[in-house]
Amino acid sequence: MICVALPGLVVSSKHGQLTGQGLEGFYRAGRRLLSRCQVRVASREPLAVQARMHGADRARFVGTLRISPSPGPDPDVIVERTRHADGTERITLNNATSRPLRVPVEVALGTDLAPLGVIASGVTGPEVSASVHDCGLRWSSPAGTSYVTADPPPADALASAGLLRWELDLPPGGAASVELRVRLDGAGPVRAVGRAATSPLAVARATGDDPGVEALLRTSIDDLQGLLLRDPAHPTDTHLAAGAPWRCGLAPAEALAAARMALPLGTRLAMGTLRTLARAQRTTSDKQRGMIPGPRRDAGGHLPPGCTGTEATLFFPTLLAEARRWGLPERETEELLPTAECCLTWLRIVVGDGPYLCDPQPGGPVRCETQAHAHRAALLGADLLDAYGRPGGGELRDWARALRAAFREDFWLDDPGGGRPAAALTTDGRPVPYIGSAAAHLLDTGLLGGGEHAQGLLDRVRTEQVARLLGSPAMDSGWGLRGLGLKEAGYNPFAHRGGAVRVQETAVAVAGLAAAGYEREAGSLLRGILAAAEAFGYRLPEMYAGEQRTDGSAPLPHPAASRPAATAAAAGVLLLTTLVGIRPDVPAGTVTLRPVRSAPLGEVGLTGLRVAGAPFSARVSRLGLAMVEEAAGGLQLGV
DSSP: OOOEEEEEEOOEEEOOOEEEEETOOOEETTTTEEEEEEEEEEEEEOEEEEEEEEEEEEEEEEEEESSSOOOOOSOOOOEEEEEEEEEEEEEEEOOOOSOOOOEEEEEEEOOOOOBHHHHHTOOOOOOOOOOEEEEEEEEEETTEEEEEESSSSSEEEEEETTTEEEEEEETTOEEEEEEEEEETOOOOOOOOOGGGGTSSSSSEEEESSSSSHHHHHHHHHHHHHTTEEEEEEEEEEEOOBBBBTTTOSSOOHHHHHHHHHHHHGSHHHHHHHHHHHHHSSOOSSSTTTOOOOOOOOOOOOSSOEEEEHHHHHHHHHHHHHHHHHTTTHHHHHHHHHHHHHHHHHHHEEEEEEEEOOOOTTOOOOOOOOHHHHHHHHHHHHHHHHHHTTTTTHHHHHHHHHHHHHHHHHHHHHOTTSSEESSSSOOOOSSSSSSBGGGGGGGGGGOOOGGGGGGGOSOHHHHHHHHHHTTSHHHHHHSSEEEEEOSSTTTTTTTTTTTTTTEEHHHHHHHHHHHHHOOOHHHHHHHHHHHHHHHTTTTTOOEEEEEOOTTTTTOOOOOOTTOOBBBHHHHHHHHHHHHHHHHEEEEEGGGEEOOOOOOOTTSOOOOOEEEEEEEEEEEOOOSSSSSEEEEOTTOEEEEE
């Protein structure tokens, strides 16, 4: 159970006691401040009866115990523990009897002050020795200092044993509480970006025939709030961490992708993410000039690792162009336009006279999804350049036209089943012939003016074949889109790039299929991932096993998945707004609804979204008819 309000994080097991095993503990900025927090009442541990998340940043644990000698099954004391990612824990003892109780309570504390990465590798050292500090305990090592204070102060504090002790009086039916505060020396309480009044995300709401839509949107936004980070040097700029507990820092490609999917919640997150990454753009005089750096990413058993810097550099102009359509102010767009121009210049330089973009540069394979990202960036980037009277739009469109022609010739593999796109071309031009979820990116063409999507790499006939493949049992697991087709060599339902369901690519597939008119396939994937979300308490992990859904089954978690994850949480926003089909063009003063006419989840209503910086609400009926219920003044509405 992970509570997150970055830079604060707490990882717990479901019995509620922090034992110091595995990843358990309170963290701040990636360091474990407290690893053990074990409560004993009357020398006994409470019997755990329930553990539940109460938002992205807090969890509640309930236990019971009997302390009287009288027979019977009923507990005498109910112990509630509310644990918060900001470093606080409140322990409340409730007297369930009709007589007063005086109970001894002790809390055993300890920590190793280890960094999260070391803990994850399983090579942590012993606990640090404690000392009595103020009304609690303190631990110091060369890595830092943490302390725990208690309110009310303990009656006794034993540093050698790491113990705090109280004698609590509980009136009949009454309660008493102890609050612990975990802090890093020299730092104040955690001030989570997402919990501030200045959070960049609108608190939208969903209603509908399917109760899962409300829970999914609420949880997705809550998780996004918990993963928000502020650029320390530029505190007005916020972006999303990749995910907890493993990746609580900035991952450029994931941050841009998540900000793009979250555009219906407003453009401020996009603006902060773009500004942060603009400062990271390379300004060297070589071929890397204009690139946004990013680490390599494993691509599974069929291809070598790809470069997330390539992905981020292509995502930058795409996000800026689409954020402008959603209402990013002209001043902010113009401020970021030079960075987008540098990204597009990098693209034209590295492809040179050829039609394809290799990944990684130089000399890597020609990946299917990289061509889709590059094609979309070229067309949306050209549109953006034209809007501000900048040169280069025509050249980008000419290159995109050449890419389409070459792609349709080189990447399409004919077979008796109707054909398929190659996953990649090797450096010597041979196709890599397997079907995986990366093909979903061929359907993600991006938003242009008037609510129209840009042209894709595939023609209509081949788009229909890709839709059929993505909707087939080999790819649709019943819980979402498999990363690799069921019958492909090397398929493994737990392989993170070779069979597991990846939530982001499932959402991309749903949105792309719906936009292209393949509603049956989109609806099947949507219902599957919503069922998986219910099984995960509507907090979707970034991935889970691609095993086939059967009656009475549940999706299997992946042990290495981040949960919450920025792209998975933002995917929840994209999935639900896809049902309504919101296509804004704020510069032109219009917003169009193109809903999923088959209404796969029945009636759905969305309130509190943002278009042009103002509240936007819309509804789709059970008949697939859409209606705008609230919008900024002056916008021309169309369906």
